[in-house]
Amino acid sequence: MARRYSDFDQENIPLSNYTSQDGYDDREATTESGNGSSSYHDTGNTNGQSGEESEEDVRAALYGASPKIDFFIRLWNGPINATDEPPSRIGSFLRIEELPEKFNKRYSRRFKIGCLSLYLALWFLLVYRITIPYLTVPPVVIGEPDTEVKAVSCTGDSEFWRGRNGACGLNGEYCPSFNTEKDIVIRCPALCDRDSFVFSYVPVGDKQIKYRSFVVGGGKLDSDSELLTHPYRADSSPCGSAVHAGLISPFRGGCARIRYTGAKSWFPSKKGSYGTGQSIEFPSFFPSSFSFKNLISPNSSSHVTHCYDPRFMVLILNIILGVPVVFFASGAVAFWVINVVGFWTICLATDPPRDVDPSDPGSFASLISLSLQRFLPSVFIMYVLWHSSVKRTLSNSRKVSRQLGGETSIAFSPLSRVCFWYPFTWLGVLNNVTFDRLPVDRLTSSDLQRVETLISVTILASVIFSCAIYQAYAIWLSGRFRGYLALYGSFIIGLALVSCIPNLSLRIHHYILALLLIPGCATRGRVALSFQGILMGLFLSGAARWGLASIAETFVALNRDDPLGSVLPPEFIGFDNSTGLLSWQEPNVTLSNSAKAALEKFDAISLLINDIERFVGNIAGVNLRELFQMVPELKSSIDSSLKSGFKDDAGNILIYIRIGRKILLDQVYSDFSKAAILKWPSGEFTNSQPGLT
Template identity: 35%
Template sequence: MFEQPRDEESGVYVPPPDDQQRDPDATDDPLPEYQDTTVFPVWLRESSKSFRWGWMPLPFRKAGWAVVRWVKGPVPPRTLLLKPLFPRLQELPAHYLNRLFPKRWHKIVLLLLLYVSWFLPWFLVMFHARTSGYIEGYGRPQTLSCTSTYWSSSRNNCGLNGNECRPFSSSHLAFRCPAECDATILLEPHVVGNHTYNYQGLVVGGPRESSSKAIYRADSFICQAAIHAGVVSKINGGCGVVKLEGASHSYPAVKQNGIQSVGFPSTFPKSFSFVKLSSSQATCPQDPRWPLLGVTVAAIVLLWLFSSSPAVLFFSTFFILISHVALVSDPPPTMYLADLVSIFLSRLLPASFIVYVLYRFCARPLLQPLSAPIYQLTKTFLYLPLAFIGALNNYTFAKWIPLQRLTPHDIQQQPGAKLALCLVVPIVLSIILGQAWHIRCGGLMPHYLKVYCSMGLTLIVLLSLPDLRLRIHHYILAILLMHGTAFPTRPSLIYQGLLLGLFVNGVGRWGFASIIETPAALGESPVGHGWWGAAYPNITNASVLISLPGNDNGWTYRGNGNITFNLWEHERMQDLGVDGVSVLVNDVERWKGYLDEDKSGEFTWHRHGHRGLELIHGPTIESADPDMVGVSDIAEEDEEPEDLFFRFAYLKGAESGNYGGAGVWLKDGTWFSPPPPKD
């Protein structure tokens, strides 16, 4: 073979070798290949009619050939196979297994015994923890999720006057909370009065200074409130009894037991507290996730130490891990075990087909060359730890990296997300470049360029779709990147284990969420108001009329009176195609008005202390004519007024859009208008 000189004019031609991929399962010694040593001058080669690149200038041709030679890698390509450390030590487990159980059917029986030994204690403990327990006087506790609440935080799901979330009082619930609920955070903005909270827990209220009894607003996370009140443990969870208290007139902000609650200075119609129980009154098994994790780890480690079959290792690890994630360590929120099993099985079937494809094209090329006993410990201690780190994502990356969703909105809004992205991106790029170098050295770069260019083109097309957002869930990230680990090196063992764990966690916890989602589904407002509900009414001082009592009428509190809103914006509402307006008072829907029924479009609230806010007295709202607006005298006694918070949204049929910011009517009668819409 002649090396091509740098001067192309005096160079010689060497026919390139056949562009064939090297089989990673092939032997280390490359087979001898025939090479034609015939050389031709460059001028003769390029004068041929079949030469296609004559139109390109010589410097560009040189650069192009250099890039092609670099992409194809060294000749011959290097063998991508790790060298084991202490091979005699690593083959000891397989040696003793073959010595004690030499026949194949012996090993099959042992494998089945391992499955049974894992499943029986694992399932019985999990079943006992979710279905047993008893609280004297209140019955068997119901299992709650960390985000369970009495009042829906979505757009007005409790309906007019909160009727869809009744009862408000005189009700008890025995409950069981899982472990680690103190780390649960909001993933969508949640408004309490005139404050918006996101990416933090949700506990509204707590004990007042004059009382040890803690009262919480109904939209608080019940399990977080139970930790705040000291009823259950943040580490192990626990059981308790929650009591509905009806309306409460203020909710203090209190920090205790490691949780900071938020305050609300006015009335909310539904509240709850926790019943104090004696130690002998309740029997409640602790959350079993950590003991069962030990059972799962032991089963998988034993499997990897003694089995060498790539199919057995990969599929067994997948099934055991996804069962543990979906049913124990990070289950989807549901109260009943039957529903949980149903959700798990609905996700397991499609996940199994995907895992089969991942095995054929990713796991088998990695694990098959490492099936010899001398790689047994290397596979176990490189693959499994990262697989568990990925599968337990809710305890690892979700806590370590403050980046819940990889969307522009979350990157801009979540505290610490930009810094986390600046740290994560260089690490991921360095991993990709390291794998790309191994791929080139193995002569596999042309194949991988075809695969990942196709993936990149698909993502670009999805990214360009109008009114949709590309969202790379971590199960999708695992599918995209796992093919880059399909060769037997130590980094590939580490990265593929991590990606398998992320796939398991993503599917087991969240299911097969779409790769593209609407801005509304992600809590964003579409640019240009592509969705009608992104706009909201423009409430200005000119559209508000306040009527307060005089100083000579005998009323103690001048802040009691009436406030009237003129809500119809006919031209703007016609352009948006909306039908009416919804009004929240103290975060509860109190009025719905439609253009075709209410010609005046006026909403009046009579304030007399907290009367009407409890939803147990007569009506205090009306759609009134201007000449009817006056000071209400429906109360027999003059009560101290409270600050009131008003929010407005458009209606299209029965559906409400996004509510705007809060306008505040202070107890002294002063009015602060809400922020204007951005259109």
């Protein structure tokens, strides 16, 4: 009978029928018939019939009832002669392709292990010398011993701004002093053109900012003044602002000198550098701002140490040094070396799971601890993936034919591993530079309402579907279609059951997507090499950066810092210009018992004026005329804006007012309303739109 594949390719083939490297059982070994044909026949046939007769018996038994039935039988059982050949060597590069085999035959196993160990040790030491000083040695300004350099993340630091929606406290008391002009030198990592994005709605006046860098105002200053930029609103991302101003490279990071410049009456939108686009406009006053100065005075001999982020240098070095391992070593060695290197490249260079302050030794220790916490389970998963899927694709398997007493072998192409599996693996490892820059976030219904997200998701889904169809055909050709159909059927059923768990939402993180799709890429060939490479890279990116996040998450976790809607703020009634009274009332909604219990904990009303808390009390209104006069800094900002700020055609400035609730003792806030707009001094009041901030 003609030999067929079992569902998961577990049949035993005598070792005398083929040769294989890595000790891997090569299912494509064939025994040639005397006439030189290349079909695969069962050497264990005992019925005395020739291989051709046995094949005819199989065809007669399975096929011939009708064309339609034949089609479905063939679809279900696969081809008579199942094939899954490894990529053959490229004839024009045959001499290069033969180098690994010649190297393996010439040198002993002990010598090769020694060479690999020495190579890996030198590789480690080189990367260590580049990476560790940046993470552990604090930067200093040589020549300015009194100047501290603060290492900050792309999104900022609590020492610069505490947060949104009243996080700075009444009149901004918890945020930097509004009247103190001082210089601060900051060190920013690379990739702050993207990593300074906000992924939860942040209110700026009457706008809601999301999926863009939080940079308000600013822009390059063309005049020859001490300052290099126009003022940025003080809650802007300092590193994102430095990239926007063109002072810090998104590829190397760098250092910048900030000068706090006090209150400003208008923050117009300005075009940024490095493709960052326009900054956010805020056409009103804000009590604090900053601008950038020259890092070092033009005639000074001072300089800043450990300023530039070496992550791309480390990345390029690792990619180059990994090529010889992938080319010369066995599939198993290449798999483990590259995946381990890729994991730690993410953790220490390209996308660390936590920020490191080199002035705090504990922060680097915490990074290593967190990375090790994620590394050990990732190694176990890689072990399972290797034995269940990747081993078949990546091993140095070969096809051997017996012809007239001799043997002809078609060996695995090492260049195919280098040209297909290896670069696609790094493409997945660099997920934060490649796929994360697409306008796709969490695939929630609200995210899919964005046109650019819907287009990107459609394209990605089309690519994945096309790849799935191709791989399904490749698995069918290999005779294992039924087994994989059962496997993926169980995957679908499992996902459906998880999605039905109450109060949880199914979340297919990209590392989970990789785990689901890698088994379907367990075929030989260049296409399978490419698919497995990119999927393994995505697994490493997810596991190293975010950990093995849950496949089912609560709606609160998915919400991030967006409004929850559990406690509604009061609603504005209106503004009486003659008395100066701004009044509000409780929302006209029916509350559940749990909502009433939550509402009772809030004992005060909080009023934000231009995104800064200006009033806290438990009354149903406030006299804005009196409030504007009682707070000296607020009065000064309004007077300055009336002289030189943004004004409408009637000479009014815009004041944005939001209302929310507060627990006084714990400094806890509810959601706030959207901004109402007060035109001052005319008193024209536009109530807030429905929705929360």
